[in-house]
Amino acid sequence: MTRIKIAHLYPKLLNIYGDGGNILALKKRCEWRGIEVELDEINIGDKIKEHDIYFIGGGQDLQQIEVSKELQKHKDFLTQERDRMAVFLGICGGYQLMGHYYQPHNGEKLLGISLLDAYTVAGDNRFIGNVTIKTDLIENGTLVGFENHSGLTYLEGETEPIGTVLIGNGNNGGDKLEGARFKNVFGTYLHGSFLPKNPQFADYLLELALGFKPEPLDDKIENLAHNALRGKKY
Numbered sequence: 001m002t003r004i005k006i007a008h009l010y011p012k013l014l015n016i017y018g019d020g021g022n023i024l025a026l027k028k029r030c031e032w033r034g035i036e037v038e039l040d041e042i043n044i045g046d047k048i049k050e051h052d053i054y055f056i057g058g059g060q061d062l063q064q065i066e067v068s069k070e071l072q073k074h075k076d077f078l079t080q081e082r083d084r085m086a087v088f089l090g091i092c093g094g095y096q097l098m099g100h101y102y103q104p105h106n107g108e109k110l111l112g113i114s115l116l117d118a119y120t121v122a123g124d125n126r127f128i129g130n131v132t133i134k135t136d137l138i139e140n141g142t143l144v145g146f147e148n149h150s151g152l153t154y155l156e157g158e159t160e161p162i163g164t165v166l167i168g169n170g171n172n173g174g175d176k177l178e179g180a181r182f183k184n185v186f187g188t189y190l191h192g193s194f195l196p197k198n199p200q201f202a203d204y205l206l207e208l209a210l211g212f213k214p215e216p217l218d219d220k221i222e223n224l225a226h227n228a229l230r231g232k233k234y
Contacts, residue, residue, distance in 0.1 A: 001034065001035070001036050002034075002035045002036065002210065003035070003036040003037075003038065004030055004035055004036070004037055004038070004052050004053065004206070004209060004210060005038045005040070005050070005051040005052045005053070006023065006026060006027070006037060006038070006039050006040070006051060006052065006053045006054075006055065007040050007042050007048065007051040007053070007054045007055070008020075008023050008039065008040070008041050008042065008055050008056075009042045009048075009054060009055065009056040009067075009094070010042065010043060010044065010056065010067050010070070011023075011041050011043070011057065012043055012044075013044070013059055013063040013066060013067055014056055014057040014058055014059035014063055014064070014067055014093055014094055015057045015058075015059070016057065016058050016059055016060075016191075017058060017092075017146070017148065017191035017192055017193075018191065018192050018193040019057030019058055019091050019092075019191065019193060020057070020193070021193025021194075021195070021196050022055060022057070022089065022091065022193050022194055022195045022196075023039065023055055024193075024196075025193065025195040025196045025199075025202050026053065026055075026195065026202060026205070026206065027039060029199070029202055029203065029206065029214075029217065030206065032217055033214055033215055033217070035210075035214070044066065044067075044070050045070075048074050048077060048078070050081065050084075050086075051081075051086065052086060052087065052209040052210070053086070053087045053088075053089070053205065053206075053209050054078070054081070054086060054087070054088045054089070055088075055089050055090075055091075055094075056088075056089075056090045056091070056094030056097070056098070057090075057091050057092070057093070057094050058091050058092030058093040058094060058095075058191060059092075059093045059094075060093075061104055061107070061110075063093070064093045064096070064097065064102065064110055065107075065110060067093075067097060068097055068102075068110040068111055068112070071097060071112070071113050072111060072113070074113075075113040075114070078113055078115065079113070079114070079115065082115050082182075082183055082184070082185055083183070085183060085184050085208075086184065086209070087184045087185075087186075087205050087208050087209045088115060088184065088185040088186065089186050089187075089188075089205060090185075090186070090187040090188075091187075091188060091189070091190070091191060091194060092148075092149055092188075092189050092191060094187070095153070095179075095180070095187030095188060095189065096110075096112065096120040096151055096153065096187075097110070097112045097113065098112055098113060098115045098116050098118075098180075098185060098187050099112045099114065099115075099116045099117075099118035099119050099120060099153065099180075099187070100112050100114050100117070100118065100119045101119050101120070102119075102120040102121075102122075102151060103119075103120070103121045103122060104122050105122040115182070115185045116155075116159045116180045116181075116182050116185055116187055117155065117156045117157035117158060117159040117182060118153055118154060118155045118156060118159055118180050118187070119153070119154055119156075120151040120152060120153045120154075121151070121152050121154075122150055122151060122152070123150050123151065123152040123172070123173075124150075125150065125173075126148070126149070126150045127147050127148070127149055127150070127168070127169040127173060127189075128147065128148050128234065129146070129147060129168055129169075129233065129234025130144070130145075130146055130147075130167060130168060130229060130232050130233060130234050131144065131145050131146065131147050131165065131167060131168030131169070131170065131178065131189070131190055132144050132165075132166045132167040132168065132229070132230050132231050132232070133162065133163035133164060133165055133166060133168075133170065133178045133179070133190075134163050134164050134166055135162055135163030135164075136163075137162065137163070137181075137201070137204060138198075138200040138201055138204055139200060140200055140226075142166070142226075142230055143162070143163060143178075143188075143190065143194075143198050143201055144190070144197055144198065144226055144229040144230050144232075145188070145189075145190025145191055145192055145194050145197075145198070145229075146190065146191050146192035147168055147169060147170075147189045147190065147191065148191060149189050152171070152172035152173070152174075153171040153172055153180070153187075153189075154171070154172060154175075155171070155177065155180055158182060159180050159181065159182040160180070160181050160182070161177035161178060161179055161180060161181070162178055162179030162180065162181055162186060162188055163177075163178055163179065164176055164177060164178070165177065165178050166231065167231060167232070167233055168234075170189065171189070178190070184208050184209075186205070196222060196225065197222060197225040197226045197229060198226060199217070199219045199222040199223070199226070200219075203217075
């Protein structure tokens with residue numbers, strides 16, 4: 001039986017706006033195909049071993065401070081995992097911590113682990129609402145979600161966006177880009193949960209992790225959810 005190992009990083013601290021639904025979507029889409037899933041929750045103080053997929057969700061600044069400090073202990077290992085082409089998905093606060101740093105309005109800079117060549121600074125306005133982006137990574141060409149962030153993220157070097165914004169603000173509200181990708185590391189501000197209503201992207205991550213394209217599923221309900229939000233303004 002095919003087996004996949006998924007790590008959920010710091011769910012007790014970074015798990016808001018339904019981020020746990022991303023893990024559930026990956027797990028069920030594997031199980032429906034007869035793929036065995038080993039799911040590990042990694043919390044503060046835990047050792048991190050090799051996994052096929054790493055997920056880290058969003059949280060408030062206070063929780064990000066604690067996770068930022070903990071991630072520094074694992075930076076070298078997680079960088080090795082990135083270069084081994086393991087799959088990473090970071091949402092909102094987790095996305096920010098996969099870059100170089102997040103600079104709040106007040107307080108010290110929160111160091112990231114530089115899996116992405118990106119940085120984030122606090123903005124003066126909060127971006128809240130539905131988002132639709134155009135992407136070349138999947139066949140249907142669109143991703144949907146809900147953003148709620150004041151951080152402004154900027155991409156540099158070889159890090160590329162996941163897509164371009166059709167509805168919403170995206171990374172910083174200025175360059176019309178959303179998300180980031182370098183190797184198999186992905187970051188996005190799309191909450192609510194992201195993967196259940198973007199099933200093609202969930203399968204894209206699974207394909208990268210497994211090394212083969214998983215067999216199709218009946219995604220009628222998932223596609224109805226996706227289409228209901230595509231192009232919808234807040």
